[in-house]
Amino acid sequence: MQRKASAVWKGGLKDGKGAVSGTSGVLNNTPYSFATRFENTPGTNPEELIAAAHAACFSMALSAQLGGANLTPSSIETSATLSLEKLDSGWTITKIHLDVVGRVPGASDEIFQKLAADAKANCPVSKVLKADITMNAKLEG
Secondary structure, three states, X not given: OXXXXXXXXXXXXXXXXXXXXXXXXXXXXXXXEHHHHHOOOOOEOHHXXXXXXXXXXHHHHHHHHHXXXXXXXXXXXXXXXXXXXXXXXXXXXXXXXXXXXXXXOOOOHHHHHHHHHHHHHHOOOOOHHHOOOOOOOOOOO
């Protein structure tokens, strides 16, 4: 399975503008800029998209873990807070904190904590920074 998204950037870092799109159409020329990334101007940015992806992936992974234990959640609400910090090596995503509220009839806190920890460790987005990153780069004239 592969998923595809694209980004176009035009102009310099601070005065330029970009747009992100995905094949599903949910993101369709969605604008982003220096101001939406490093200031608090409304709009999206790569880190917000990563945090959203992590919250969504984790919630589904926890649902799967619960299902494996014959438990069905009535809801799992996950908020991901991503920290982007300027280090000596440059801007770096230093951590992501997940806040989770699960409503799971029949689950004990002990089993919920265990399954949440398993989901945190094993959801694909949690593992993404361990991924093999490959690239094809082409300069056009």
